[in-house]
Amino acid sequence: MVQPVRHLIEIFGSRLFSSKATTLPWPATSFIPVAGPYGDLFSCVDLPAAIYQAGGEGALDVRGENMDDLAAAYIHKVRMAAILGDYSQLLSPVRSLKIVNSDGTVHSLGDGIENECIFTTLNLFLSDSGRWGLVTDEDRLSLATSMPLRLASSVAPGRLLEVRDFGALISLALISGKPPGLMSPGLLQYVLNGKKLEALTSSFVSAWHPTLYHIAREMQAVGATGSLAPFQGEIISTLGVQVLLFSLRLMLLELSNRLDCHLSLRDERQHDALVSQFVHTGILGPELHNHPETDAFANGVELPCSTGFSFGQLARSYPGGTEFYLAEAWTSFIPNAAALDPFLVVTAPSATKLAPHFGTTANDLEPEVLFTGFLQRSGNPCDPAAFLDAQVHIHPDVTTQLPNIDSPSFRPRMLCWAATGIHFVLPNDSNYSNNPVHSAAHMRQGTISFRSCMRVVRVPMLKLVELHQAAGSDTFQDEVDSWLPLQILNAIGKVSML
Structure with missing residues (x-):
């Protein structure tokens, strides 16, 4: 038997639930999973x-x-x-x-x-x-x-x-x-x-469908003789026309000044079947079984x-x-930037190596801080006109994700879609591009090399310096945040190894 829970009051949407000592209409032992050999x-x-x-x-x-x-x-x-x-x-x-x-x-x-x-x-x-x-x-x-x-x-x-x-x-x-x-x-x-419908156990439903679970428990607590009037909206929207007619019969009874009457149209078995069907249809849909x-x-x-x-x-x-x-x-889904912490490695040339190329500017770059900070923030930091122009070149599968751009998972998910590593490179890095003739031009344009086959991203330090010189220390991070999304989104689905 499923153990009864303590009396709780929880708010789910607009309904107030009073969790009573009851269960869904199937015991925990009704489903015994078959173990595999692997x-x-x-x-x-x-x-x-x-x-x-x-x-x-x-x-x-x-x-x-x-x-x-x-x-x-x-x-x-x-x-x-x-x-x-x-x-x-x-x-x-x-x-x-x-x-x-x-x-x-x-x-x-x-x-x-x-x-x-x-x-x-x-x-x-x-x-x-x-x-x-x-x-x-x-x-x-x-x-x-x-x-x-x-x-x-x-x-x-x-x-x-x-x-x-x-x-x-x-x-x-x-x-x-x-x-x-x-x-x-x-x-x-x-x-x-x-x-097997029994595989949708009480524990599974409560974990993945908490609102549905609590409504079903409230319905079950009413019993075969109780009124289903408080659940008409949920029953109609979930189970459709047949239960709509069932509920209308109930409404006619109650409109006849019998609001407290016991519904005699169902017995315990029918009531259990109604609650079970409510749960199964809510999760799977009406025609699947x-x-x-x-x-x-x-x-x-x-x-x-x-x-x-x-x-x-x-x-x-x-x-x-x-x-x-x-x-x-x-x-294992990426809900936010913190989920990447165990896997994300950001490497950058030492200050000694940076100095001959960029002078004192190198001290303000801090690539790891720039990149991890970008991943931790959310929203669209790009210039609206530039972002609109860029969408023409973004893969259609990526475009479908853009409505989620304000989600804290958007930036880290898009990065992982493009690749699973980050590497900042100097102007003479031979690994940045397979084409030495065009390598310098790509760096000057600030093009990031996404090598998804090797799960590595190579970011030109030259672009960071250019952004720093144009923006200054106060707005440098904002400029980086505006530049990175377009690079990441444009790379997905195009295999952008240069």
């Missing part, structure tokens, strides 16, 4: 490498002239795997994803390119949320179905393949360490556990391999099961 992988230092070693076979080679071409080639590989029912090639330990020039020479490759390719491919679905995602509780996305359940037999085979691709890309993103945007962890908890599109999506998320490995088995192997695996995956 628990030892989670003790490995490099978890993705261990997963590829355990799950894949053969070799994967994907090429494109730019990131969009690479993503198109990658989704083709995902589709072939879906048709075969075998994703082992995508999980091969021998993987090569490359940006190649028109003459066939390699422009960029490496882990950073692979991660960006997976994210770009997944974003083809996430950015078209009206077609693939259904907004549910907490503004999270569940799977959108193309046909109601009663007409589900008419779903086109092509749609089922696309939905399977969507599920597979979510799992590939999780393996690479990226939670899939606004997709609902509840949807994944459901499909990773055999599409037993739908063929859900089956296809779940098959993609499972990521079955001919080697016997599957992503589903991996997630079920995590200590505590999928509930804890998903919590770990989502808490």
Whole structure:
């Protein structure tokens, strides 16, 4: 049994909840997770490498002239795997994803390119949320179905393949360490556990959907003979027309001066079913359970391999099961600059090396302070006209993120999207550019070299000096803050190694 909680008063939105000694209508023992066989992988230092070693076979080679071409080639590989029912090639330990020039020479490759390719491919679905995602509780996305359940037999085979691709890309993103945007962890908890509604346990719902959880507990406390009038708004908005009619019957009774009457239209079993349906529909949506599109999506998320490995088995192997695996995956998301502290290394030339180039100005530069300070602040510090002009050159996937620019997570997330390292360089640094003829011009223009394949960012010190001389000490940081976002946003999706 779920242990009763202490009496609490909490405010969620406009409703005042009085938490009573009651439970949701399913006991803690109603769902017993099935453990997978890969628990030892989670003790490995490099978890993705261990997963590829355990799950894949053969070799994967994907090429494109730019990131969009690479993503198109990658989704083709995902589709072939879906048709075969075998994703082992995508999980091969021998993987090569490359940006190649028109003459066939390699422009960029490496882990950073692979991660960006997976994210770009997944974003083809996430950015078209009206077609693939259904907004549910907490503004999270569940799977959108193309046909109601009663007409589900008419779903086109092509749609089922696309939905399977969507599920597979979510799992590939999780393996690479990226939670899939606004997709609902509840949807994944459901499909990773055999599409069992019981997997949406009381503890899971309370953690991910606290408002829904508290409303459901209040509804449960009313009992089969109590009035549902206080919950009409939530029931109607969540469960739709059928419950609307149910609620209207209640309203007619109460309008007949029977406000305190007991509703005799439901018994305990029906009341429990109503509360359960309220929770499940709030998290998953109204048409998902037993739908063929859900089956296809779940098959993609499972990521079955001919080697016997599957992503589903991996997630079920995590200590505590999928509930804890998903919590770990989502808490790895970057909420603010502090989340980068353990991973961000900012190096700059010593004052001795700076002095011959920049004289006494070098003493005021402090690159690490400038950069970490930039990441800790939020908002749009750019000149409005310059920012508007720059948006023409920014990748469309990045443009969709701009409404979040005031969030404390925006700057560190965009930086990590572009690369995962920072390095300030002197004018004669040979690592800044592969093209020595144009290197000096790029530095004078203040172009940052983002080498996402090596997770390194090289920032020209010459630009910092130029900004310092133009602004002076008082507004130097502001000028740096105005310059950096455009460099970072413009680099994403373009593989900007010079």
